[in-house]
Amino acid sequence: MPMIAKVLRYVLLDVIRNRWVVGYALFFLLVTDALVRFGGSGGHALLGLLNVVVLLIPLVTLVFGTIYWHGAREFNELLLTQPIGRTTLFHGLFAGLVFPLSLAFALGVSLPLLLHRVLDGQTLPLLAMTLVTGVALTGVFGALAVLIGGVVTDRLKGLGIALGVWLFLTVVYDGFVLWVAVAYQDAPIEKLLLALTFANPVDLARVLLIVHFDISAIMGYTGAIVQKMLGGAVGVLAAATALVAWTIVPGLVALRVFRRRDF
Amino acid sequence: MIEARGIWKSYGALGVLKGLDVDVPRACITAIIGPNASGKTTFNKILLGLVRPDDGVIRIDGAVVNGSSAYRKGIGYMPQAARFPENLCADDVFRMISDLRGPAGPRDEDLIEAFSLGRVLRTPIRVLSGGMRQRVSAVLAFLFRPTLLLLDEPTAGLDPISSSTLKDKILRARDAGATVIVTSHVLSEVEELADQVIFLLDGVARFTGTPEAFKARTRQATLERAVASLMRDPEGRVVTEEAPCP
Numbered sequence: 248m249p250m251i252a253k254v255l256r257y258v259l260l261d262v263i264r265n266r267w268v269v270g271y272a273l274f275f276l277l278v279t280d281a282l283v284r285f286g287g288s289g290g291h292a293l294l295g296l297l298n299v300v301v302l303l304i305p306l307v308t309l310v311f312g313t314i315y316w317h318g319a320r321e322f323n324e325l326l327l328t329q330p331i332g333r334t335t336l337f338h339g340l341f342a343g344l345v346f347p348l349s350l351a352f353a354l355g356v357s358l359p360l361l362l363h364r365v366l367d368g369q370t371l372p373l374l375a376m377t378l379v380t381g382v383a384l385t386g387v388f389g390a391l392a393v394l395i396g397g398v399v400t401d402r403l404k405g406l407g408i409a410l411g412v413w414l415f416l417t418v419v420y421d422g423f424v425l426w427v428a429v430a431y432q433d434a435p436i437e438k439l440l441l442a443l444t445f446a447n448p449v450d451l452a453r454v455l456l457i458v459h460f461d462i463s464a465i466m467g468y469t470g471a472i473v474q475k476m477l478g479g480a481v482g483v484l485a486a487a488t489a490l491v492a493w494t495i496v497p498g499l500v501a502l503r504v505f506r507r508r509d510f
Numbered sequence: 511m512i513e514a515r516g517i518w519k520s521y522g523a524l525g526v527l528k529g530l531d532v533d534v535p536r537a538c539i540t541a542i543i544g545p546n547a548s549g550k551t552t553f554n555k556i557l558l559g560l561v562r563p564d565d566g567v568i569r570i571d572g573a574v575v576n577g578s579s580a581y582r583k584g585i586g587y588m589p590q591a592a593r594f595p596e597n598l599c600a601d602d603v604f605r606m607i608s609d610l611r612g613p614a615g616p617r618d619e620d621l622i623e624a625f626s627l628g629r630v631l632r633t634p635i636r637v638l639s640g641g642m643r644q645r646v647s648a649v650l651a652f653l654f655r656p657t658l659l660l661l662d663e664p665t666a667g668l669d670p671i672s673s674s675t676l677k678d679k680i681l682r683a684r685d686a687g688a689t690v691i692v693t694s695h696v697l698s699e700v701e702e703l704a705d706q707v708i709f710l711l712d713g714v715a716r717f718t719g720t721p722e723a724f725k726a727r728t729r730q731a732t733l734e735r736a737v738a739s740l741m742r743d744p745e746g747r748v749v750t751e752e753a754p755c756p
Contacts, residue, residue, distance in 0.1 A: 253609060257610075261597060321593040321596065322595050324593050325593070325594060325607075326607075326610070327558075328558055328587040328589075329582060329610060330579050330581075330582040330583040331579055331582075331610060332578070333577075335579075506577075509521075509555070509560065509562060510560040
């Protein structure tokens, strides 16, 4: 077994015992179940989940990830005295963060839909899209959490910054985009708004979901713009690529910090 | 065995090592002594790759320490205060590290018996006392029969019996050919163990040689007085003497 897989296995043994992850899965389970019961159809339930996915996944992943990264100190100090490279350990730890959270989310959302037998030809692609977007968001915010956890050595300060990043990307940013749109409404700013959307992973995730649910009107100004511009497959592909980049870039910076720091 | 040249390291504005040169001969016990914050632990961590020096070169068995990890296979490390994943018990930790290291020869479990750790190994580490953790940490350092042992204040926090058990083990490991680096503030212990003494002060090795040479050089009867006299030496000379290993 390659070293990363071995490291991951031991990290997972530790994380799976964590009540946070179990609670996270239960939360999605209960919310999805309630949405199916009250909404009646799988499509409506997934639509109701949209905001939960776009807002809650970044929040939980950032907060849990920052705490997790500080908690891994003992693990690091032990394993780095052994013949294990820092890059290997980093990848093992990162996978140990993103994998359980993604799994908890995916199970929490899929199980109620399966149990209530509401999955049909129409709902299945929506479920797939929701899962892919949720997992991508977990990756993006996992990478950001690891970056914050690596750069900010003080645990509380790290948590504060994580919350600040979340607030900025989910709330403040959309307000800013709206302000730009209103202030320059006479100018041709479609390209600018598109760029602003790509500069925020939360907005990007919205794009991916909105385009499939066709409900741009309720998702704020950014949503309306991108629906017009990114309705096609090319747009979705571009957004997906950007989400991957949003994972890789902060992840690589975090890896660089991890390789250079003193333990 | 170990050759360190011109090692510099500072943490922010705090300079710890300032051009440290150290030679550690094979199959010897080298004691690194010096006042608090003289850079003993930092040097150990640099040898392990836990801390990156700002400048300088270290060769272990001729190979430059440059961030790869394979050379750590031959190192057993006992940190000043060992930290383990709290939910695991010592047996889990040993098993995990054995597994990560991959197949190797038989493990050296002498100390488990000598410390009578039997049941303790299956207790979660978070409930163990400081001395017990220290023992677990000692077992781990020797477990994979390392050729280089880095022991950072190994007997701190151990009761007299475990402390002498550990010292016996260190001597046996040396006799079996292991190179040992010990840092300690207990100078009687250094006199008992060390073949070579390196005295760190202000980030450089101010004295390298046998304990006897150290005492002779400073014309003092005990190591403690020798250290005190060297620390008061205003000229800050650097003395290096050949230390013949037994």
